[in-house]
Amino acid sequence: MxxxxxxxxxxxxxxxxxxxxxxxxGQLGPSPLDDHSDMPKYHQQDHWxxxxxxxxxxxxxxxxxxxxxVCDDWEEVFSHTAExxxxxxSQESLCDAFAQGREIKVGIRGxxxxxxxxxxxxxxxxxxxxxxPGYYCTxxxxxxxxxxxxxxxxxxxxxxxxxxGWDFGWLMPRSDGSVACWLCDPYTLRFRKSQGRYAIRWFVx
Numbered sequence: 001m002x003x004x005x006x007x008x009x010x011x012x013x014x015x016x017x018x019x020x021x022x023x024x025x026g027q028l029g030p031s032p033l034d035d036h037s038d039m040p041k042y043h044q045q046d047h048w049x050x051x052x053x054x055x056x057x058x059x060x061x062x063x064x065x066x067x068x069x070v071c072d073d074w075e076e077v078f079s080h081t082a083e084x085x086x087x088x089x090s091q092e093s094l095c096d097a098f099a100q101g102r103e104i105k106v107g108i109r110g111x112x113x114x115x116x117x118x119x120x121x122x123x124x125x126x127x128x129x130x131x132x133p134g135y136y137c138t139x140x141x142x143x144x145x146x147x148x149x150x151x152x153x154x155x156x157x158x159x160x161x162x163x164x165g166w167d168f169g170w171l172m173p174r175s176d177g178s179v180a181c182w183l184c185d186p187y188t189l190r191f192r193k194s195q196g197r198y199a200i201r202w203f204v205x
Contacts, residue, residue: 027052031051106145180193
């Protein structure tokens, strides 16, 4: 797969986990730059983990035009703290919207803090991802949803790929602040389960 990333300052990046898991021939860490002499608009800034199962690099490509197209019809209907205390809206509004067949997106605060060089000092950040299937537990009065695939990247401005600074997988956020994670180490393709508590914003459209 190719996980492209675009920053507002024009800096771009790419990470490529090889899902067929070829035997690694390189080492983790900085790698020599590739030869892009046939691409004069491509300016590679660095290269990480060449010859492994998950190489990445940061670059600038001289596009003639660089624009963001934004879908701004999402409506925030519910938000809560990591402990589940309501900040705004209501879970009932979220459940009603889901029952009407509306799409759902979540904003999970601090999801990538563990990828920072110093997790306790990670920049404040929120990861937004759309969800698919949703579930409402009538006995416990909790709503949960399965996310689309999400790529987690070490928090920073601008965001950059570095060795051991990213992974990918799926999430199951819940309306009490619990988030179950099923994340893949891109270098080994091994999955691990984890669970944490995060402040979450819920959007519908």
